[in-house]
């Protein structure tokens with residue numbers, strides 16, 4: 010950018026301009042190096058006794074029982090949803106008085122397909138007691154167990170999941186994030202006979218990002234349909 | 238605060254670049270200055286009204302005319318007046334409790350006219366000692382999208398444009414980049430050899446979307462929720478450009494929600510109906526979570542992939558996840574500090 | 583400046599702007615027609631919402647903001663004339679500088695119009711007025727932009743008004759009164775463009791924009807395209823009015839354009855090197871722009887022609903014998919102007935959004951509503967520019983002057 014005859018005056022102005030922009034930049038950033046605030050620091054600075062909203066009314070209606078961990082002195086400080094009151098075919102003793110022959114085809118339980126770690130490892134009798142039906146569920150040791158505390162049974166093998174479930178990384182909390190902690194039992198989400206989640210269609214179809222629908226083509230499907 | 242002293246504070250703040258950076262409304266300092274500004278505005282209530290009137294002189298005359306003309310219709314004129322007052326109301330953060338109550342009453346009446354049923358609009362404030370955080374288990378998510386559906390219903394999202402806050406990405410095993418992910422799959426899930434990752438607004442601790450808004454229509458609340466004042470947003474979409482996570486949605490047209498499926502339990506900063514030309518986003522279901530409930534997505538998830546809770550409570554589930562699982566966040570290098578972590582079993 | 587004098591001035595200016603040859607009337611009539619079309623398109627947009635544009639959640643800024651960005655550059659470029667004329671006492675530019683400032687005013691009005699039509703709630707802009715609403719300054723770069731653009735508009739209205747008004751009354755303008763503002767406007771012009779660049783460069787979310795070279799490149803391309811436009815305009819004025827433009831002005835402008843275009847090319851080269859030598863994920867926007875991504879290549883033909891035009895025009899301008907030919911100079915300027923319009927408009931704004939932060943690749947096609955609104959605003963800009971230039975020329979040539987004023991004002995005083 011040369012202006013004949015004006016070289017040095019032009020140069021001076023350019024220097025001034027540079028100086029000014031430099032000053033502006035310094036002014037913006039301040040004397041200390043800027044760094045983003047960290048969540049971890051916020052947490053460390055403010056964590057403490059919790060005054061969450063009152064949620065008693067949200068959990069009041071839930072059928073729940075305090076979680077227990079055998080061998081521990083203290084009871085757990087959270088609750089699980091109960092199971093017994095949701096089942097029709099339990100306890101076994103309400104139908105079965107005599108021991109069941111497991112080789113026969115299951116009549117009343119025809120709909121149960123066992124797909125849990127393969128039949129050489131898991132059979133009906135791994136978790137149920139077909140002998141005297143004192144209890145519906147048994148530990149691997151044969152000791153009786155209430156359906157409400159089924160997590161104890163699952164945790165015999167799935168101890169890592171049990172640990173995470175107790176802490177809150179596995180499973181699902183019910184109703185409220187604050188106040189009394191009530192969580193789903195293992196069987197609240199998993200079918201114990203087929204614990205893997207099934208394949209199915211998503212309940213919602215996302216609109217493709219690169220597809221711009223003309224307004225009139227957008228339909229308004231009924232509620233509850235697959236393409237909600 | 239007297240006028241001269243307020244000017245002095247202002248000048249001091251200008252001269253002190255350190256303080257300049259804290260003019261932010263989301264840190265306590267900034268909130269105070271904001272509140273002081275509010276107090277000033279409040280003191281000058283009358284001037285403000287007069288100024289507004291002066292500015293919209295012609296409009297005011299017009300509205301008065303309309304009002305007079307509709308007077309025999311009773312309800313109509315009241316509605317016109319409500320709409321008028323709605324238009325000239327303040328930024329939610331600057332309102333006093335009474336003003337908030339007034340606008341809620343107006344909105345309730347107007348909404349009742351519009352949609353045939355009065356909503357309940359809360360203004361529940363943030364509770365002290367609460368900072369919301371979220372974790373998402375990518376080993377658990379199966380891509381069912383129950384969360385998406387629940388969110389759409391809970392938050393009265395625009396059905397016409399098929400808007401959704403949550404997106405679930407299907408990613409091939411062995412890949413990590415979202416660029417190779419499929420954000421609009423529709424087939425039986427979980428697909429073999431794929432895993433699923435959900436995104437939404439991450440309620441960044443340093444939200445760039447808040448910094449850029451020219452009118453302060455979006456801000457971070459004390460409990461960490463980033464909200465939008467739908468009636469204050471001018472629709473410049475700068476925040477949308479600034480968000481590194483595609484967390485914001487714009488109402489390109491007037492949103493359509495079938496009246497019978499409107500969720501009437503609403504929050505002023507949450508799921509109350511939006512209008513065309515304004516920005517909206519996930520609010521961690523502010524209308525639910527400020528009452529202690531779980532967000533709709535967490536509740537709807539059939540696999541328990543979603544964990545929500547109070548980061549300031551050392552015994553909360555979210556804190557357990559942070560302390561015991563391997564977690565990561567998207568684009569941590571940007572320094573936005575999302576309060577949304579991903580983890581694996 | 584008594585009210586009656588002002589009244590008389592504006593009356594005369596109005597008369598001067600509304601009278602002219604048939605061609606002038608046809609031109610202004612055509613522009614009015616286009617403006618009306620644009621207004622109609624805008625009314626449709628107001629009615630339906632921004633859904634009638636080609637924008638969406640993925641590409642949330644389109645043609646409007648592209649044009650806005652480009653026009654800020656055009657406005658800033660007026661400084662290339664102001665700087666030498668007023669400060670360096672380089673009187674060669676005397677006549678041209680008022681034209682340049684007219685261009686700045688028209689460009690700024692267009693900028694403001696483009697931002698306004700881009701808003702989802704234009705009736706709520708009063709939220710930005712401090713005290714009435716809330717002005718998020720200094721945090722939001724957009725508020726900075728609002729300030730600097732309006733300030734620059736004021737400066738560019740004030741100084742020429744003062745000069746023309748003095749001339750109209752046959753008074754010699756007082757240097758002490760206007761030179762400080764001129765100096766200010768020089769810095770301000772750099773400011774408006776840098777601030778507009780920072781609008782983009784301040785977004786780490788968009789790697790394509792988050793780049794320190796963006797500001798300087800904005801300036802370089804603006805100082806090429808802006809003077810190129812002024813040169814075209816001067817060519818038209820020289821040809822169709824009795825207001826002669828001296829050859830030396832063309833030569834100097836051409837030199838400015840050439841150097842700026844060369845610098846711009848160097849920066850483009852540097853950018854391309856960084857993007858493509860070791861392409862990272864952050865280079866994907868550039869890949870999208872120049873080659874297309876996942877079968878989406880809406881911008882490829884545009885940017886390639888822009889680069890070709892840019893190279894061709896710069897080459898033409900760099901060769902002295904070619905540049906000295908008026909026809910070639912004007913053609914090269916036009917090409918350069920177009921090239922920068924593409925490159926800094928759509929070629930800058932849209933790829934910033936592609937791929938999106940979550941990897942979405944979406945093409946952007948402006949809708950007809952958008953195109954017509956854009957055309958309407960450009961027509962408005964030309965309308966304003968034509969009027970301003972007409973009045974300025976009338977005053978400069980002494981055809982419009984206050985009755986009884988002293989005519990003996992040397993041109994050098996401008």
Ligand code: SF4
Nearest residue numbers: 438439441446480484
């Ligand atoms: S994810 Fe985006 S919208 Fe949400 S707070 Fe962060 S920057 Fe803002």
Ligand code: SF4
Nearest residue numbers: 450470471473474476
């Ligand atoms: S779109 Fe609304 S919320 Fe977003 S930056 Fe603009 S005014 Fe603020």
